[in-house]
Amino acid sequence: xxxxxGANPLSGYAALIDGAFGxxxxxxxxxxxxxxxxxxxxxxSVAFRTGVINIGGEGQIIAGAILATLVVLAVPDxxxxxxxxLAFLFGAIGGAIWGGMAGTLKSYAxxxxxxxxxxxxxxxxxxxxxxxxxPLMDPGEIEKGSRIPHTERLSTNADLPILPGGTRLHLGVVxxxxxxxxxxxxLFRTTQGLRLRASGHNPFASLYAGMSVKRNVVLAFMYSGAxxxxxxxxxxxxxxxxxxxxxxxxxxxxxxxxxNGIVAALFGGLHPLWTIPASFLxxxxxVGANALQRAVQVPAALILALNGLVVVFVVGSIQARLRLxxxxxxxxxRDDDPGAEAAGSxxxxxxxxxx
Amino acid sequence: xxxxxxxxxxxxTLASAIRLATxxxxxALGETLSQRSGVLNLGVEGVMLLGAYGAYYATxxxxxxxxxxxxxLVVGGVMxxxxxxxxxxLKAEQGISGIGIFIFxxxxxxxxxxxxxxxxxxxxGLGDVAVPLLGDLPxxxxxxxxxxILVYVAFLLVPALWFVMNRTPFGLNVRAVxxxxxxxxxxxxxxxxxxxxxxxxGNAMAGLAGGALALELGIFQQNLTNGHGFxxxxxxxxxxxxxxxxxxxxxxxxxxxxxxxxxxxxxxxxGTTASIVGMFPAVLTILVLVLVSRRxxxxxxxxxxxxxxx
Numbered sequence: 177x178x179x180x181x182g183a184n185p186l187s188g189y190a191a192l193i194d195g196a197f198g199x200x201x202x203x204x205x206x207x208x209x210x211x212x213x214x215x216x217x218x219x220x221s222v223a224f225r226t227g228v229i230n231i232g233g234e235g236q237i238i239a240g241a242i243l244a245t246l247v248v249l250a251v252p253d254x255x256x257x258x259x260x261x262l263a264f265l266f267g268a269i270g271g272a273i274w275g276g277m278a279g280t281l282k283s284y285a286x287x288x289x290x291x292x293x294x295x296x297x298x299x300x301x302x303x304x305x306x307x308x309x310x311p312l313m314d315p316g317e318i319e320k321g322s323r324i325p326h327t328e329r330l331s332t333n334a335d336l337p338i339l340p341g342g343t344r345l346h347l348g349v350v351x352x353x354x355x356x357x358x359x360x361x362x363l364f365r366t367t368q369g370l371r372l373r374a375s376g377h378n379p380f381a382s383l384y385a386g387m388s389v390k391r392n393v394v395l396a397f398m399y400s401g402a403x404x405x406x407x408x409x410x411x412x413x414x415x416x417x418x419x420x421x422x423x424x425x426x427x428x429x430x431x432x433x434x435x436n437g438i439v440a441a442l443f444g445g446l447h448p449l450w451t452i453p454a455s456f457l458x459x460x461x462x463v464g465a466n467a468l469q470r471a472v473q474v475p476a477a478l479i480l481a482l483n484g485l486v487v488v489f490v491v492g493s494i495q496a497r498l499r500l501x502x503x504x505x506x507x508x509x510r511d512d513d514p515g516a517e518a519a520g521s522x523x524x525x526x527x528x529x530x531x
Numbered sequence: 532x533x534x535x536x537x538x539x540x541x542x543x544t545l546a547s548a549i550r551l552a553t554x555x556x557x558x559a560l561g562e563t564l565s566q567r568s569g570v571l572n573l574g575v576e577g578v579m580l581l582g583a584y585g586a587y588y589a590t591x592x593x594x595x596x597x598x599x600x601x602x603x604l605v606v607g608g609v610m611x612x613x614x615x616x617x618x619x620x621l622k623a624e625q626g627i628s629g630i631g632i633f634i635f636x637x638x639x640x641x642x643x644x645x646x647x648x649x650x651x652x653x654x655x656g657l658g659d660v661a662v663p664l665l666g667d668l669p670x671x672x673x674x675x676x677x678x679x680i681l682v683y684v685a686f687l688l689v690p691a692l693w694f695v696m697n698r699t700p701f702g703l704n705v706r707a708v709x710x711x712x713x714x715x716x717x718x719x720x721x722x723x724x725x726x727x728x729x730x731x732x733g734n735a736m737a738g739l740a741g742g743a744l745a746l747e748l749g750i751f752q753q754n755l756t757n758g759h760g761f762x763x764x765x766x767x768x769x770x771x772x773x774x775x776x777x778x779x780x781x782x783x784x785x786x787x788x789x790x791x792x793x794x795x796x797x798x799x800x801x802g803t804t805a806s807i808v809g810m811f812p813a814v815l816t817i818l819v820l821v822l823v824s825r826r827x828x829x830x831x832x833x834x835x836x837x838x839x840x841x
Binding site for chain 1: 617624824
C-alpha cells in the first residue's frame, strides 16, 4: 500500500516502528493512544458477545465526555479525589444513556442496532458542536472574538495525574487496564455475564431458560456505552489542552477511537484481557503512523484504511476456521446423530466466536 | 420564514430535493437488489466514499465529468467483487465485514484525498440537461426535467429494477435465492453466482451514488457522505424491499436535505441552530426505522451464507 502511494516502504516502516517503540517516550505515547481503544474495545467485546453490534462508540464517547465536562464545570472546586471519580462516574452514565438508547430501540422497537448507533453518532456530534459553539464556549474565546469551538480550560482538580517516570503517561491508562479486567470478570465470572453470553450465543435457548434477552441486550449496550463514556473522560481530562474541543468534523477529539476500538476488540478475539495487547498494538500503529507521516509524507489516515482491512480479514478467517473445524467434526462424527452438525452450524454466533 | 414560502423558492427547493434524493436512491436501489438475494451489504457508506473520491479525483484531473462517473462505477464494482469474495467465498459474517468495508472506505478515501489533492479544490459538477418538450412545461418542466443526467438514470432505475425483479427469470432467481436458497439450489440455480451478480451491481450503484454526491456538491472532504450510505440501508427497510417504496423514502430525505440547505442559504438557520437542523436526517432515520419495524417482507435468507448440505 505504501508503494502505491509512492513512498519508500522500508524507510516508511522503519519510521513507523521507531515512532511507536523507539524510546520510552514513544512507548508511552503508544500506551496513551491505546487507552481509549482498550476501553472501547473491552466494552465492545461485551456487546458483541451478547450478540449485538455496537458501532456507536463514537457517539457514546462524546456523550460521556459531554456529561463529565458538564459536571466538572458545575463543581470545579471539589478536591481531586472526589472530582475525578465523579467525572468518570458521569462519563460512564452519559455513555450508558447513549448506548442504552440503541439497546432500547433494538429490544422494544425492533430497530437495527447498526443503523441506530450510526445515527446516534451523528446526533451526538451535532449536540457537541451545538454546545461548544453555544453555551459551553470558552468565555475567553468569545471575548477575543476568535470563537474557537472549545470549552474553557477545565478545573485542574480534574486533570488526570501524570504517572511518575518522566513520560506523559497518566492515570487514564491504569483506569483503562483496570476496567478491561472488570469487563473480563463481569463477562466470565458472574451470573450476569453468563446470561449476556448465553443471550448472544443462542437467544432462543436463553428465552426458554427464562432469561429476558431483550433486557440483556439493553444491559449489554449500557455496559458497552459506559466503557466508551469513560474513554471519553480519559480523552478530555487527559488531553494536553484539558478541554472538550471539536473541529466540526465527523471524527473530532475521539480520533475515530470508537471505530478503532472495534478493530482492537476483534483482533483480541472479543476477550477483554486479550484486548489489552491488541489495543497496545493498534495504539502503536497510530503513533507510528504519525511518524510515518513526517518521514515519508503518507497521511495517518492509512491506519484507518488498514484497520478496515484487518476487520474484514479477521471476520473472514474466523468463519473459514470455524468451517474447517466443523468439517473435521463432521468427519469424526459421521456415524453419530446427523442432526447434531446442523444444530452446530445454526448456533454458530454471528462471527463473535473467539479464535 | 416568509422568504422561504414563495413559489420560486419552494420550486427551487423541490428541484434540489430531487437532486439530493439521487445519491440516496441509487445506493438504496443497489442495496435492495443485494438484500433481495439474501446479502446484507453494510459497507455501502464506505463504497460511496470511495466512489465519491474516485469521481472527484478523475474529474479534477481530467475535467471530464463522464470519466468521473465511470470511475465511480468501476470503483463500486471492484469493491463489490471484493465484498463478494469475503461474504460468499469466505462466508464471513456480513454485518461485521460490512463495517470493515465502511472503515476501510472512510480511511482510504481520506488518505488518498490528503495524499493526492490536499487542499479542497472545487470541481464543476454535472450540467443540467433539459428533456425536449417535457422541459418546456411550465413549473413541472423546470422542477422535473431540468436535471443532471444521473438524476434521470436513478429515477429510471426504479421501474427498471422493478421489471428485472418481477418480470424476468433472473429476478425470479434473485428472489428465490433470497428466500429459500436450498430450494433454488436444488432446481439448479447457482446461489453464489446469483449473489455475486447482485453484490457486484449493488456496489457499482453504491459507487455511482457516491459519484453523484461528489459531482452534485462539486467537492470532496473527509467523510463526505456523513451517513448517506447507512440512511440508504434504512430506506430499504422503509421501502419494504420494493423499488417504488425506496424511491418514496429517498424523496423524503431529499426534501429534508434540500429544505435544510435552503434554510441555511436564506439565513433562516444560522450558527448553533445549524447543528439542530443537521440532526434532522439522523433523527428522521431512527423515527422511520421505529415506524417500519413491524413491517414484514424481509428476505428469509438475509445474512445467511449458503452452504450445500444443510
